[in-house]
Amino acid sequence: MINNVENITVDNLLDKVASKMPLGFRFVTMTCVDCGEHFDILYHFDKNYELSNFRLSLKKGESLPSISGLIFAALVVENEIQDLFGVKVTGLVLDYEGRFLLTETAPERPLCRVPGVMMVEAGKPAEAAEVK
Amino acid sequence: MMDKINWTQWIIIAVSLVAAPFIGALIAGLDRKVTARMQGRKGPPVIQPFYDIIKLFSKQPVALHKLQILYAFLHLVFMMLVVVFLAMGQDLLMILFAHAFSTICLVLGGMSVRSPYSRIGSLRKIMQMLAYEPILILIIVAIYLQTDSFLASSVMSMSKPMLCSMPLLFLAFLSAVAIKLNKSPFDVSTSHHAHQEIVKGITIEYAGPYLGIIEIAHFYETAILFFIIMMFWQTNLYIGFGLETLAFLAILILDNTFSRLTTTWMLKYMWSIPLFLSIANIIWLWSK
Amino acid sequence: MEIMSFNILLAVLIIAPVVFGVVAYLSPDKLRSMSIILCSVIVAAAGIMITIKPNNQFELPGSEMIATILEVAIVGIILYIAVTIRNWLILLMSLAQLGMIIAEIILAQTGHAVTHSYDFATDPLTKILILITSIVGPIIAVYAIGYMKSHQEHAPPTAASLGQFFFFFIAFLGFMNGLVMANNLKWFSFFWEATTLCSYMLIGQDGGESKKNAERALLINTFGGLAMVAGALWLAVENKTESFEGLLAAKAVIPMVLLCVAAFTKSALLPFQSWLLGAMIAPTPVSALLHSATMVKAGSYLVLRVTPGFHDSPKVMMVITIIGALTFAGAALLAVTQSNAKRVLAYSTISNLGLVVACAGIGTPLAYAAALAIICFHAISKGLLFLCVGRIEQKIGSRDIEDMGGILYRMPVTTSVALIGMMSMLLPPFGMLLSKWMAIEATIRSPLILVFIILGSALTVFFWSKWIGRIQTSSYHPKFNKESIDPAMGFSLITLALGVLLTGLGSMWIFNKFFAPITKQVFAGRTDISDVLWNVFNAAGDFAAVTLFVAVGIAFIAYWLLVWRRFKETDVRLPFLCGENAESTVYTTSAFHNSEGIRSYAFRSMGDKIENSWSSTTYLKNFICEKKATIWLNIIAWVIIIILLGEAHLL
Amino acid sequence: MFTIIGNVFKNLRSKYATRLYPYEVRTPFAGARGKLEIDPDICIYCGICAKRCPANAIAVTRKPDKTWTLDPYRCIVCSYCVEVCPKKCLHMNPKHRSQE
Amino acid sequence: MFNAVSKSPWVVHFNCNSCNGCDIEFLACLTPHYDVERFGILHIGNPKHADVLVVTGSVNNRNARVLQNVYNQIPDPKVVVAMGVCTSSGGVFAGCYNILGNVDLVIPVDVFVPGCPPRPEAMIDGIVKAVGILERKRKGEIFPTAPKPLCKFKPSEEQSAEKTAIKEEKTV
Amino acid sequence: MAKNTIIPFGPQHPVLPEPIQLRLVLDEERVVSAIPVVGYVHRGLEKLAEQKDFLQDTYLIERICGICSFIHSLTYSMGIESMMGLTPPPRAQYLRVIWSELHRMHSHLLATGLLADSFGFENLFMQLWRTREHIMDAMEATTGARVLLGTCCIGGVRKDVSEELLKSVLQTLVTVEKELDEHMPVLLNDYSVKQRLCGVGILDKQVAYERGAVGPTARASGIAMDLRTQGYAAYGELDVEPMVETDGDCYARTKVRVRELYQSLNIIRQAIGKIPSGSINVPFKTKPDGEVISRAEQPRGEVLYYLKGNGTDMLERLRVRTPTFANIPPVLAMLAGCELADVGVIVISIDPCISCTER
């Protein structure tokens, strides 16, 4: 479904990413998906409107080396992933320490799936407001 | 000397002190109305500034600390003093000083608070002063060259309209007025309605009645500036009034056709073209 | 009341400080303070007494000889210093100086008769300077007692002893008094060199780095000394006179110009300003006394002394005026770029001295009166400001203006006093403004000068208001801190502040009562000069002064009634920080920048961390750089000086 | 410089563009989504609208009595409910809510 | 006097959490076609000068304190106008993890303007209403947070007594 | 020497229409460093989208941002459609193009207007927004809403537009074009505007590429990149060229927008000329399953949706990478060394949309 996916590992991540830029690829973004046991982290690159992706599967609890040293633009999205998924990203150029989008009062790791709980009740129905 | 003031002069002083802010407010109201019309809007009523002032005085008096407000008072009082001096036809330099100190008080008030935006605005205000003050002084020099006197009242003794002998200075003066009224492209230190990178700049920390005081001082200032414009055609009040209208429109058009430029640009501009014009005018007068 | 004759007063004024200086040098700490205070009282009393006495003259039998010996001695000392510090330029110049003195002696021996005149005299101009020296001087001396106590604790090991410091400090008062009263150029040169020496020793007080700056001061001032001796020699050879009286009578342009160059060095006008800036390394009382209130005034005094005779050399006068005006504007411009408080003060001093010289150069009565007024008001205000800065510096450990935010709360007394001092430099109704007003009105006929003066005034306002803005910046405090001040310092600060306030508030009155008559006296019998502005100015000034008082009074009363009394703590708001103000009512007094009462300038920033906002003041970095501007200004000034010399030669 | 001046004078000459809203009300566009209205008599209280509403703005009860409640302070005026209602008893009134 | 307060409401606008829909509609109110300056309204940008706080969007964890600060900096009397359903309930975002909810959780609100986004006309209505409240607040009246009435409908058969009356019955 | 000035620029700042804080360190008025502090508009919409069904999500997704809402729902729909293998009918595709371009026009007018406001040209702001109002009217007439159109749905569009309405849209475009002809010279040639825009906030091509700039920001730096040329929706049948400038300063960015305004005019005209008749959506029964990336050209640049479905009503993951998100690192490069007065101008010149960025 997604074309041009190459699986990579934490160890060769930096090399792989570094090899992309000289080929004229533009860093588009990263996507993190919680797959239960592990996170799928996708790195999207673009050249001539053609996406090419890396897929890194990261075990929960493992930390992710930052590519922001190679590609400054990754800084924002890495900070976001660190916030929303609780993935520790190491070596960030500018580390917001998990306070990029969220504050102390916000829930932690909101985008992680909690096993068992698939859906939180989204919003209250109108009666709730009425009762109040 | 105080004892030498007769009762007519007292009345003149009183009337001008009362009338000046009204005139200033009216001009401000017209300004807003005409600006709106220039932008294709209906705009507020002409007496809007009066509503604003009354409203400001009915607000809670909040401030950052007490010292700040003293400067607002001084700002107003010095402005009023300028009006008194003008009404008395006093020494022009003294008038200029009083005016400058009024502004300085505003600056000091802005700088007395620990608010970065206010302080940046104040510094820019000083830059503005640096930009327009030489022109004002040169106007005084020009008047002196023609009348051999520093007295404001001596202007009336000139037989020909001032504009005839100082046309270039008049143009330069219009730039100065635009700065004083914080009009584009010179609205760097504060500005009335535009959204600025330093928010409200120098007046940002004044609120409620204290802002009202500053606004009133601004009305005084507006009245003073327009009075000076009128003085450029001192021989005929109607023409003077016409001149004033023209100047008013010119400044509004300037405001509406320019973006806000930077402080650096302002300094460079004011120290080149208007200053050059003024000096040219002075040299011309000098050689006459 | 002839309790003390003029001669005795004169002697007291000149000799007593030197004697007390020696006492101070020899005695232990306690006694030293006592002797300084005693000396201060005596000098102040004598100074006041001599001013209320009518003008008088004094001739010392054999003074020629004494003066020459003293002069040779002092040049010898300088020579010696030059040798020890191995500065060949100074050596060369003092040798030349010595040569000229000897030439003069030889001339006298070979029967080249020189008309004698009295040696010392008082006249209104002298009296003003005596008043300054003997009132402001002692006050600063008292301050120095307190200041030096803690200064010496932190001074580097290379520093000279307190005894030596106070010797030169006190003795200087005597030299200064002698200098202003001397009519004979020999005496004048002696005192001139003596003040140079004092200045040198005091600048180098702390040893190390300061020695270098002292050396520069010595170098430049020796150059001035050289010019002065050359002038005297010329005068003696060509015009057969060696007194100011003779000089004025003979209208000798070249000596006058040479004397003026000497004056420029001492007053640190452009292009000689560098030594005064270097001198700021000295302990603050020194800066206050020598380098702003008194010694540097010797230069402008000299110009004021010699110029009234030269109205028929308008070109020379014009060039002098231009140098003054250039200095006024240039130094103000440089002051804008400075954040070091003492350097700002130094530049401001230079700037004001420039204005005095410019006024002297204009030479109309109004300008002359303005010059007198500036000398007087400036001395008090600037002395006060230096004292304040010294105290602030000792307290906060920095002389950077940027570090002075919030001191209004920490040291309310000193800061208020400093505020008074600064306001007196630029706000009505204080005297400085008045003088500037006069200066502008007086220069109206020479547009070039006027442009300089306008620019200078604008820039002056700029740097002062920046500074005032910085030190009064504060947050809301329910109560002010209690400030503990060393009694000696406190006394000086308060007296001077009162002085500033009183002279400031009464500036118009003082002007009409003192400066105007003096000027009239100076210009008495001069029909070639008329000053139409004079009367107008007086009338306008009166009206302005009265209304100003009324207005400011109204403002204060209204403020007190409407705001001060009614202001509630609940009306306090935090500053606008784009809505990200951090917690407000946390009171801390720990680290310096947090001793701000309500921590209102804190905001939340990256990663929710609380940070303090800060706004620095502008130093026009985009427009000017001190170094480059200095070079350009110096070049211009040198060109003008060369023109001046050429002009003088042609006449 | 002064490139906009023609426009300025044009504006000065011509009437302002302002619609004097509270005094003169413009007729809304046909089909504008102003506010959601229901014809309670046609409604069968099936609750489909309530289930589909992306903002949970509708509550439908059948017991104890039939009510259809809209929280206008929750409704995002998307008209999705109008689309899904089997009885087509919902419709969008082109007037906006505070204009009643 | 002259009801001056209601004739010169100066507005500060804080975009809390909005999707910009309400924001741009509010800005559109300033522009020639709507021109709220007719009512003396100035978009002043500085809470210290403002009388009216216009909020768009719901409150989230980070901006709650900002909203609070902005509100506190406005001198009394002041009113708050909440534009859009986000402000009144969180709108479509209710239930997002970072949304705290309606604006009146943090500051008292005087007028809620429903709609997503409300039309400029609706916003003008809201501000005009708020301005009336402003004047009354100056006189010392105290206002509770504005209500958010529900629209409740019942089949009209059941309403035997008044058949037509209840088209839109309002309850709090 | 003097300490540097440290100020927060935002979140509540009149120049910034949206809350973002730039922690500025200034030397006098020159920016030494700028650090963005975000999270003021973070809602957590990605999570909520996983909790609503994929049809409701259309409306939720629209509300990521009120300025570029239509293209959001369009991209989302395209993603779901490709997951489910649907092809919307051609009329729907054309309508999508028309609305997209109307949106782009209103967004560009808005952005340039705000830009004018940020450098203090109030009048220009008013005039541009006045022109924009015509487009808003056109949108309201065709869809029923001014801002959040709510007309894009999975499988097509929800609402057909009658021929008359399309004609009236053309009519509107004539007015708009006339007014654009009047205002665009001001934006492009006025002395004072040029003073504020030319040479300010320069982003050179290399930096733009390295920092991943997109949209007008990238195009102004000489990177020819416009996803519309890839021919999604009906763009394939229309004439679309990326508008490229090379200077990379605020002026170039404005110029790109101005040219795109005319381009959009042109595209809408083409589309209205070519629009076929027929149905406007396709029915479907399937549920989204699998992973897909969907991209489209927003007014501010490329938006990327990553969608992951699992065959149920709920999506498993929905991730949005909006153009402003990609443009934040470039804007930091532009800010370094600029004047305080230009900070607002530079930030607005990339036309930031924080609510898109933070979702």
Ligand code: NFV
């Ligand atoms: N264009 C656009 Fe968006 C999107 N996606 C983005 O930054 O406006 Ni609110």
Ligand code: SF4
């Ligand atoms: S879907 Fe229609 S019929 Fe069913 S409850 Fe809602 S409005 Fe009534």
Ligand code: SF4
């Ligand atoms: S219009 Fe939309 S939000 Fe409103 S009730 Fe219907 S479905 Fe819900």
Ligand code: SF4
């Ligand atoms: S109410 Fe609607 S338009 Fe307004 S901010 Fe909320 S979602 Fe956006």
